[in-house]
Amino acid sequence: MKRLPVLQSVQSAPRAIALAAQNATKPNRDGSPWYARVFRLTTTRIITQAFCFGLFIFLLWVTWFSRLGGYPASLFLELDPLVTFATAVSTHTVYRWLWRSLWILVPTLVLGRVFCGWICPYGTLHQFIGWVFNIRRNKDNISVNAYRPIFQFKYYLLVVFLILSAFGALQIGLLDPICLLTRSVATAIQPAFDTALPDALAGIAARPGAPHPRVFAGAWFIGFLLIGLVGMNLVIPRFFCRVLCPLGAFLGTLSRFALLRIDRDLTRCTDCNLCMRHCEGASDPQEALRKSECFVCFNCIDDCPEDALAFRLAPVPVHEQIIGSLKEGTARLFGRKVISKLPETVLAPPDVPRRRWVFAGIAGLLAFPFLRFSKAVNARSYSAKAIRPPGSVSEPEFLERCIKCDQCINVCPTNVLQPSTLAEGGLEGLWTPVMDFRTGFCQLNCTLCSEVCPTGAIQKIDLARKLGKEAHVEAGPIRLGTAFFNRGRCLPWAMETPCVVCEEVCPTSPKAIGTYKQEITRWDGKKVLLNQPYMRPELCIGCGICEHECPVQDDPAVYVTAIGESRSKDRSLLLGSRETPTKT
Amino acid sequence: MSNERRRARRDEPEPSAQDLEQQRDHQRIERRALLKGALGLGGAVAAAGWVSLAPPGWPLSLRDPDGERGKPTAAVRSLPEGGFRVPDAPSVADLGVAHGTQLKPMLLAALDALGGIGRFIQRGDVVVIKPNVAFERPAALGATTNPEVLTALIEIVREAGAKEIRVADNPIESPSSCFVRSGIQAATQAAGARLFLPTPEEFALLGTPGATWIERWPFFWGPFVGANKVIGVSPIKDHNLCRASMTTKNWYGLLGGRRNQFHQDIHGIIADLALMLRPTFVVLDATRVLFRSGPTGGSLGDVKPGHTVVVSRDSLAADAYGWDNLLERQGEALPAYFAKSAARQLGQPEWRKLALREVNIG
């Protein structure tokens, strides 16, 4: 039944709507009811993708003190199988909620890379941008979705990352899609969103009630990287997913055991290549499906006019069953004529030559010493400003666990946590959380970062552990570092001017800052009472509110450095300081 | 034109009248296009010239010969003349002190000593209540206003007929955590008042004529839009630098900007705060007294129960009373801000010269 062209034939809007509704609910040409077309699997897939993306953004939006409640804020990170696997390799444990990745792993083993096609929010973003700004005609769409050898690159990356993990340097966070998107949203997108939001909508701001707009070190790079990678979809659709994604590579390697896959019926396929028009994974459905690239998006089934593609259980290549020659057109399969001219080659997931695997392995083996011995993260020369959040394990274990997802940075109420730059942690520590007390300070009664860390780089601690009270009195409070006075810049010490904000805001009781009281006669004859502060290092917990409030803001007269932190025995300052066990 | 072409032209038939007509039409069109283009060009040039050369006062002129116009200006607001005070009433007491454990009766009794809540709050008032929520501490540590006192006060104000009650403070630590952990947010919401968080767009420059340090300073303006009564509720705390933090220093929490410079002349600043904001009345919440290790406290051993509230229109008097009787520093000299503020006629530190009514409730 031909559909009436709606706009050309009708002048008024209500009639147009009624006509459109009528058109939409007509039975299909093959007799199946209208809802079989409207609610086909690709529609469900789009709904699922939208739902997962929305849920992802919601969970990041809700990662804030006033909203967190009990929401599983790091759910997608915990679902990410590469995070679980790589941390299991580096720490030999599966921390806390990371077992949830089984909910993704098991379907992957059965269905293939459904995660990439249905769930991954970063993949949804790429797909959406690639679809909205797609200006190609059919022919170009088909050619751009062909498989290219460069898609092997993600497997090299995966090998390098896994070897590094085995040695204790967890770097998957650099390119893992969930970590990358979490980091980008937390440090670049949310501050931009909050700034652009009109006052009337302040209730839906990402960070409501924040006294200052949130700032993050290196957000420019993270943001531009996001724009760049997403922009590459205009060149090759789902560029990141096909070329760079280590999680995709991991799931692709596991897909080789998948029970269900797209199968091409040679007796129906006319080699029109329309199936490649919107193939998301560039997995060659028109030839022999590369299961490790297939995103199970079902776009190929949607585009095949001959019904030649189907999602079947455990198909085995049929080329041995063909009688006759494909080229001459005399081939027959199970009694039917074989139309397609393209033979079905052996499925080879993933299609990486063995020598290239070896090369990747060697690169990984070398990468570890290059990273680890580049001074920035070594015990002999760690950066004084690399102050980790409270509850962090000691540095070697931290680098085994931190996936640079920046959820802790996302939730921190005072904006003190910043993604590390190359200066503080080298490449190995890039984008891991460090504290910058000029933007904020560690609030005394807050343990939010430990709650949202998915991998246990920041162990879950309760308030009693952080403050050194109740059961933890013997161990003492968690110290992040120690504060020091730069007397040459301090107003009462060097400038005859009363101050002592640092002592006022010091939260410990008794205060870790004491004052010598001196009454002096200034250069202009005025008498002033100076409270000259000094440190009591046994009491200092390194929270940094003194540095934050010091009026000499550009280079504070009291500043916190990492020494004396309780998480590392080799970074203690005082002989009498007690060692805090790192794993409680 | 080449010779060949000339010859070919010569041999061509002459253009007909119709053709010439057509040509003239075309020329007309060309003239019109020229006119349009010329007008557009002229207009653009005239506009550019006007904008850059017309004298600065003229409309649409952007001329700035000496850079003065380019300097950023910010609107400076002011609070109402005379602050938020109600008229004097000589026959009532100036200080109302109530001892006991039941907060609402205590507050009511103390307010009755001053003439009753009706003297201060009338129907339809928009009231701003400013508690001290400076630190993220549980209320029991005495560093913040007791949320039960705030609840009782909001109820009393509501019963007096206030149309809208606003609770606001700009804490030193992270605002959302401070309001929640001190119990003030829960108390505010349970009592039905409106909470204001200090987000950047709520701040505006405030002019305080006559102030030494804060003549123009960023101020938490949002809650004050449309408000006509202001009440301060502060705890009573020891303070290493300014010796005590009570109702006069409470207004510190309405300022923004770089407050960490204030400690260079803390007493001058407190005197300026007294000048900046003249409240309707203040409540000194001495249900707990943070008598040492203030203003942050941090240990229950720093707090002792005080079982008292003091209400007054005069924050200096309330502070002096608290200094003598609740912090028990009678005999020590008053902090310097008392003298500075008294010199500006902002209050009477010698509370014994004022009429005082003291009640014991339960």
Add this chain to the structure above:
Amino acid sequence: MFVRDGLRSYRRTYRRQEVYWGAVIVAGLLGVLLWVRHKGQHPDPSLYDMSAALSGAAPTGAQVVVGAERTPLADRGPGAAVQEASRANPAPAPADAPADTAGAAERGPLPPELAAGAFREGKIGAYTPDNLYVKIDGRAEYYLGFGLKSMHSVTLESSSGASVEIELYDLGAARNALGCYNGERAPGAESTVESGSTFRFDRNAAFLTRGPYYARFVGSDETPEVVAEVQRLVEILRTKLPSEERPWAFDLFVDQLKLPASQVSYARENAFSFGFAHDVYKVSLSAADSQDNMEAFVAVKADAAGASSMAKQFQDGFRSLGAAAGQTPAGVPLFKDEFLGSFSGATASERWVIGVNSAPSAERAHQVLQQLEQGLHALSEAVRAKAQPAPEPAKGGENE
């Protein structure tokens, strides 16, 4: 999307099976949504639990600094005042070297064997007047004003996390301790006076004075366990601390005038906020809940001339607060307070200065003065000889 036919799909057949699978998947999504919502509404209680912030025990690792606070010599402003010289008195090198029997010295007058039941001794601290503010920042001046000699503190902690802290102040003389005790007592709080001790309880705290000592007990919370422990510790200190002979003024107020001992107080300096008034004993004559605040007071000087000059100072002081209001029948000038409307007066009787403050009427003031005069005369010779002025408080260097 912007391409012609971009939204179109080329398949020709559709299956109902896909719709069923789709429904199952959408149902799964709804399930996920409900699960997330459920998790959101059931937060982990430890995340918002602030009780740890209220625990009494101070974090360990806090070594208390013992020994005098030294102001550093370098980096001072020009023309630094003379106070520095006295402050720069270096005390002996820190007494925190516990190698010898300094442990015993650290306890000071704290009795041994305080720990019992569930409570064990924790930190012990010893403080001198110069470093007291390390411990009780902001409050030190009060005790220094009563002539503090030293303070010792001990915290008793139980395994359940509860604790009680004792601060024991040695104020040198019973009168100082008594004055310090009463200065921290709210007007309504009643004390118990028993066999040389004066004490009171207040929920999870207690205050005790005995001999030259003043002790404060503070519990970490108000559980019955902690309150019982406080009571037990008060009992111990009451029996173990040395007592002193009670000051002579008690003979006058308690024995002669029959007033309750718990109402007697002492001001070492600044009595009634007068700068000259040192060493004054006061007794409160009004009921605790009444509006009046009548007090009788007495002071002793070295000789009659000293007494009469102090009486004159009192008279001048009362006059400055109001106006002269005639005399008592005995010839003592009375003064009426300008705002309170009460009567005050003072006079000398031999070496003693007697007076009344804030009497509600002139008759009452006269009555009290007569009682004091008669009481003085009725004292035995021994007591009169015992009544000597206290040493003047040292000027400068001591008070901040």
